[in-house]
Structure formats: structure tokens, C-alpha cells
Amino acid sequence: MKKIITEIRKEQIAQAALDTISVHGMKGLNIANVARKVGIVPSGIYRHFKSKEKILYAIFDLIKQKLLSNVALACEQTSDPIERLKRILSLHTQLILQNKSILRVFFSDDTYSGYLHRNETKYKIISDYLNKIVEIIQQGQANGQIRKDLDTQMLSVLFLGIIQPAAILGHLSNEQFDLTKHVGKAWEFFSESILAA
Amino acid sequence: MKKIITEIRKEQIAQAALDTISVHGMKGLNIANVARKVGIVPSGIYRHFKSKEKILYAIFDLIKQKLLSNVALACEQTSDPIERLKRILSLHTQLILQNKSILRVFFSDDTYSGYLHRNETKYKIISDYLNKIVEIIQQGQANGQIRKDLDTQMLSVLFLGIIQPAAILGHLSNEQFDLTKHVGKAWEFFSESILAA
DNA sequence: CTCCTATGTGAATTTATATTCACAATATAA
DNA sequence: TTATATTGTGAATATAAATTCACATAGGAG
Numbered sequence: 001m002k003k004i005i006t007e008i009r010k011e012q013i014a015q016a017a018l019d020t021i022s023v024h025g026m027k028g029l030n031i032a033n034v035a036r037k038v039g040i041v042p043s044g045i046y047r048h049f050k051s052k053e054k055i056l057y058a059i060f061d062l063i064k065q066k067l068l069s070n071v072a073l074a075c076e077q078t079s080d081p082i083e084r085l086k087r088i089l090s091l092h093t094q095l096i097l098q099n100k101s102i103l104r105v106f107f108s109d110d111t112y113s114g115y116l117h118r119n120e121t122k123y124k125i126i127s128d129y130l131n132k133i134v135e136i137i138q139q140g141q142a143n144g145q146i147r148k149d150l151d152t153q154m155l156s157v158l159f160l161g162i163i164q165p166a167a168i169l170g171h172l173s174n175e176q177f178d179l180t181k182h183v184g185k186a187w188e189f190f191s192e193s194i195l196a197a
Numbered sequence: 198m199k200k201i202i203t204e205i206r207k208e209q210i211a212q213a214a215l216d217t218i219s220v221h222g223m224k225g226l227n228i229a230n231v232a233r234k235v236g237i238v239p240s241g242i243y244r245h246f247k248s249k250e251k252i253l254y255a256i257f258d259l260i261k262q263k264l265l266s267n268v269a270l271a272c273e274q275t276s277d278p279i280e281r282l283k284r285i286l287s288l289h290t291q292l293i294l295q296n297k298s299i300l301r302v303f304f305s306d307d308t309y310s311g312y313l314h315r316n317e318t319k320y321k322i323i324s325d326y327l328n329k330i331v332e333i334i335q336q337g338q339a340n341g342q343i344r345k346d347l348d349t350q351m352l353s354v355l356f357l358g359i360i361q362p363a364a365i366l367g368h369l370s371n372e373q374f375d376l377t378k379h380v381g382k383a384w385e386f387f388s389e390s391i392l393a394a
Numbered sequence: 395c396t397c398c399t400a401t402g403t404g405a406a407t408t409t410a411t412a413t414t415c416a417c418a419a420t421a422t423a424a
Numbered sequence: 425t426t427a428t429a430t431t432g433t434g435a436a437t438a439t440a441a442a443t444t445c446a447c448a449t450a451g452g453a454g
Contacts, residue, residue: 109305
């Protein structure tokens with residue numbers, strides 16, 4: 001019975017929960033599974049998280065970090081707006097393929113009254129992400145690469161639309177649908193369509 | 198204790214379940230709620246459906262019908278491919294706004310091992326829908342309206358991307374995000390981009 | 395080394411649901 | 425009208441999980 005300080009345990013638990021969701025989905029996320037994966041007993045989880053719900057919020061945080069760090073990385077690699085978008089798309093595709101949990105977490109239905117707050121949190125994460133996209137698009141408009149007659153928010157949501165429905169199809173079809181190929185083609189079409197004449 | 202033949206009851210139950218999901222989400226879908234809404238006692242449900250899971254499949258069927266009848270309606274109204282796509286988009290937007298359950302059902306996470314088959318069914322429904330879209334796009338390519346260099350399947354998925362991410366944002370934000378407005382703008386951009394020169 | 399606090403344990407509790415079953419009431423055909 | 429199949433009822437059963445709690449122990453501070 002090894003003791004580990006709560007700071008570390010919290011990370012282990014959040015990661016274990018994320019992994020559990022990757023494999024077994026939201027419904028498969030239970031304290032017993034997480035505890036086993038961490039190597040402690042179910043009740044031990046409660047030394048570190050007040051409730052299962054709190055663990056979920058830790059997961060939200062992990063996902064948020066992953067998303068935003070992709071944006072940051074792409075922005076470091078290049079200053080060209082179009083190129084930035086392309087890299088974000090590529091990174092995002094990889095992220096989704098490697099972390100199935102992201103889809104599972106965001107596309108679970110949390111309409112339940114007890115989960116009121118989950119959707120707010122999800123919305124905030126996506127909004128923050130989209131705002132970054134909007135900024136990049138605006139840079140592209142400012143430097144004359146991207147058509148100025150297009151609404152930036154609309155484009156940012158459509159940008160999400162390049163990957164999201166395809167990711168869901170991939171998930172539903174057990175990866176029969178080729179996400180990477182779709183994103184490649186869709187980006188080609190999207191990027192040429194937003195270019196200034 | 199009014200008796201009603203199972204044929205009718207089944208429809209009542211499926212509809213009640215659909216309504217329940219609209220308001221309370223997938224997690225809020227329980228036999229007690231459905232039974233109360235139908236006006237019978239929980240155990241009575243089992244005279245008509247072998248299990249809760251079977252009810253869900255009845256719901257899948259309802260949704261499938263709604264989706265495909267929209268496509269059929271649009272195709273009756275006009276024979277112009279571009280116009281067809283536009284009407285489908287409009288009908289689909291209304292459908293989603295009026296039947297919140299569709300989002301809830303499709304965007305619930307059914308990775309759980311016991312629900313293996315759900316995703317197959319969902320995938321089949323979406324695939325059928327997308328195939329119709331592909332056909333319409335091909336008509337447009339055949340008559341010279343739509344660019345022939347674009348992959349039709351990619352376009353159909355992207356077409357879905359006009360509405361789907363936006364619908365999710367609307368849902369997550371408690372309808373703060375204006376779905377109708379987004380779809381209008383996005384369609385304008387999308388349709389002009391696919392037009393043959 | 396000895397306390398003291400943080401962490402881990404196992405059993406018990408609670409809650410929420412689906413599902414079953416024996417029995418009752420209805421409707422329909424004869 | 426009566427028999428029979430269908431549908432509805434209420435109580436009981438089964439199961440799955442989250443959560444609590446009293447107790448145990450590790451490990452650093454002093």
C-alpha cells in the first residue's frame with residue numbers, strides 16, 4: 001500500500017479516467033475501473049476527488065490544454081495564417097485519432113438536469129478554441145490572403161465542420177470511414193475557397 | 198385502465214421516449230418517465246417492448262424516417278440540384294431545432310460494450326442520408342452546375358459540416374449560438390464555392 | 395523514535411433502474 | 425354470453441454504481 005501525494009494522484013486519476021473513456025466510453029467510466037487502473041481501491045479515489053463529477057472536470061481541463069497547445073504549436077511553427085490553419089487541422093486530426101476520449105467526452109449527451117454545468121464548460125472550451133481560429137482568419141484577412149467578405153465566425157465554425165462530422169463518422173463506423181483522407185480533401189477545397197482572388 | 202392494441206402503444210411509447218429525450222436527454226430516458234407519459238405503469242411497457250434497448254431502436258427508426266422524408270420532400274419540390282441541397286439544409290435545420298432529441302440520440306456516446314450495435318445503426322442511418330446527398334451532388338455535376346473536380350463524398354460530409362458543428366454549439370450554449378443564421382451564411386459560402394466556373 | 399496528518403482499505407449504505415412475475419381487468423371472437 | 429388472448433397492475437427482484445465511514449498504515453516533522 002504505497003502512498004502518493006494527492007497532487008500526483010489527481011493527475012494519475014484524471015489520466016486513468018481519460019484512458020477508460022477512450023476504451024469504454026462515458027458509460028464505462030466508473031470509479032471501480034479508474035481505481036483499478038491507478039492501483040488503489042475505489043474508496044481511495046475520494047481522498048483526491050470529492051466526486052466522480054469532479055474527475056470529469058479534471059478531464060475537461062486536460063482536453064482543453066491539449067486543444068490549445070495544438071493551436072499554440074501551430075502558431076509557433078509558422079506565421080502564415082493559411083499555413084497555421086492547415087497545421088492546426090493536421091494536429092487536431094492526429095489528436096482526435098490518438099485520443100478517442102475527446103470525441104467521447106464532447107459528444108456524450110449531457111442534457112440531464114444534474115449535469116447542467118457540463119455543457120457550459122464544454123461550450124467554453126470550444127468557444128475559446130474557435131476564438132483562436134477566428135484570430136488567425138482575421139490575420140489572413142488583414143494581410144490580404146483571405147477574402148474579406150466572409151464572416152470570420154462562420155468560417156471558424158465551418159473549419160470545425162471539416163473535421164467534426166468526419167470524426168463522428170469515423171467513430172460510428174469503427175474507423176471504417178477514413179478521417180485523414182477526408183480532412184485532406186476537405187481542406188484543399190476549403191482553403192482554396194477562402195483565398196482572396 | 199384502458200387497453201390499447203400493441204401496434205398503437207408501440208408508437209405512443211416510441212414517441213414518448215423521443216419526447217423524454219428531447220427534454221431530459223439520453224440519461225433521462227427511463228422506463229418510469231416513458232410509462233407515465235404514455236399513461237401506463239412501468240411494467241406495462243414490457244408488454245410492447247422486450248427491453249429499453251428495443252425502444253431505442255424504434256426511436257432510431259423514427260429519426261431515420263424524419264431525415265429521409267425531408268430529403269424526399271425537397272426532391273419533390275424542385276429538380277434543381279443546388280436548390281434541392283438548399284431546401285434539405287433548411288428542412289434539416291428546422292428538424293433539428295424542433296426535435297432536440299435527434300442531436301441527443303446521435304451525439305450520445307455509445308462506446309459501451311453493451312451498446313456495440315447502436316453505432317452501427319446510427320452509422321447506417323447517416324450513411325443512407327449522405328448517399329442521397331451524394332446523388333444530388335452528382336446530378337449537379339452531370340448537368341454542369343457543380344464543379345466536377347470535387348469529390349462527391351467529401352462534399353456530402355462537408356455539407357453535413359455546415360449544420361452539425363453549429364447544431365452542437367447551439368445545444369451546448371443553450372441556443373445562444375444562432376444556428377439558423379450560421380447555416381444561412383455557411384450555405385452562401387459553400388454553394389458559391391462548389392459552383393462550376 | 396514518536397506523533398500526526400495524509401492516504402489507503404474493506405465493508406456497508408444508498409440510490410436508481412431495469413426487469414420479472416403472479417394476478418387482474420379488458421376486449422373480442424365464437 | 426362466455427371463453428380466451430391481450431394488455432395493464434403492483435409488488436418483488438436484480439443489478440450496478442457512487443458514496444460514506446470506521447479503521448489501518450505510511451512517511452515526514454519534530
